[in-house]
Amino acid sequence: SAVISQKPSRDICQRGTSLTIQCQVDSQVTMMFWYRQQPGQSLTLIATANQGSEATYESGFVIDKFPISRPNLTFSTLTVSNMSPEDSSIYLCSVQEPNRPQHFGDGTRLSIL
Amino acid sequence: SQQGEEDPQALSIQEGENATMNCSYKTSINNLQWYRQNSGRGLVHLILIRSNEREKHSGRLRVTLDTSKKSSSLLITASRAADTASYFCATDAWTSYDKVIFGPGTSLSVIP
Numbered sequence: 485s486a487v488i489s490q491k492p493s494r495d496i497c498q499r500g501t502s503l504t505i506q507c508q509v510d511s512q513v514t515m516m517f518w519y520r521q522q523p524g525q526s527l528t529l530i531a532t533a534n535q536g537s538e539a540t541y542e543s544g545f546v547i548d549k550f551p552i553s554r555p556n557l558t559f560s561t562l563t564v565s566n567m568s569p570e571d572s573s574i575y576l577c578s579v580q581e582p583n584r585p586q587h588f589g590d591g592t593r594l595s596i597l
Numbered sequence: 598s599q600q601g602e603e604d605p606q607a608l609s610i611q612e613g614e615n616a617t618m619n620c621s622y623k624t625s626i627n628n629l630q631w632y633r634q635n636s637g638r639g640l641v642h643l644i645l646i647r648s649n650e651r652e653k654h655s656g657r658l659r660v661t662l663d664t665s666k667k668s669s670s671l672l673i674t675a676s677r678a679a680d681t682a683s684y685f686c687a688t689d690a691w692t693s694y695d696k697v698i699f700g701p702g703t704s705l706s707v708i709p
Contacts, residue, residue: 485642517696526685527640527699576639578697583647585630586687586697590639 486511486579490589497567497596504563505592507577512557514581518550521574521591533560533577567596602700603686609706616673618703620686621666627689629662630697631671634683643671643684676707 487510516533531539539552554560572595580586604619631643644660646653653660659672685702
């Protein structure tokens with residue numbers, strides 16, 4: 485299975501700032517996704533990162549707040565913009581090939597003061 | 598929403614006992630997956646079961662799928678303290694693109 489490296493693993497940020505999270509995969513993959521996991525909750529899909537085109541966002545998530553890039557088949561970034569305490573969560577990237585298991589990075593634990 | 602729902606939300610058992618967790622979903626699926634998440638860690642994939650399969654085994658894990666009832670179960674036999682974790686089911690269905698939707702999860706505590 486693909487090896488996924490996610491950076492940073494954790495960060496503490498000030499309100500109103502932005503943070504970019506990187507996701508690097510050791511092989512080319514078709515599908516890359518970004519999830520949010522709020523404290524004590526399950527995972528919620530933010531968006532599908534599409535290579536070479538704009539990400540596809542789920543209901544409740546918008547590009548201005550969570551801009552995503554995917555310049556190639558092995559790399560994606562998620563930016564959490566203008567952060568507030570409500571954005572304190574674990575952010576996870578994942579990869580999947582059709583009809584294969586989805587695999588996750590270790591996540592980025594984000595705390596906003 | 599096709600999000601799965603787990604039952605129970607929390608489960609506490611003694612080491613050596615079996616643990617059963619259930620998952621229900623709303624729409625037709627291609628696959629159903631079970632994941633484990635230890636506290637503060639990433640998700641570990643356990644088993645993927647396809648819509649045309651009814652049962653799969655992996656070590657002490659047994660997963661069943663009943664597409665007529667839109668439900669799945671995860672059985673962990675002879676549980677160990679190391680099985681303490683949150684367990685999530687996740688479903689994917691063909692839309693315009695594949696995506697996986699997670700249920701709320703079951704928090705399992707195995708008491709030594």
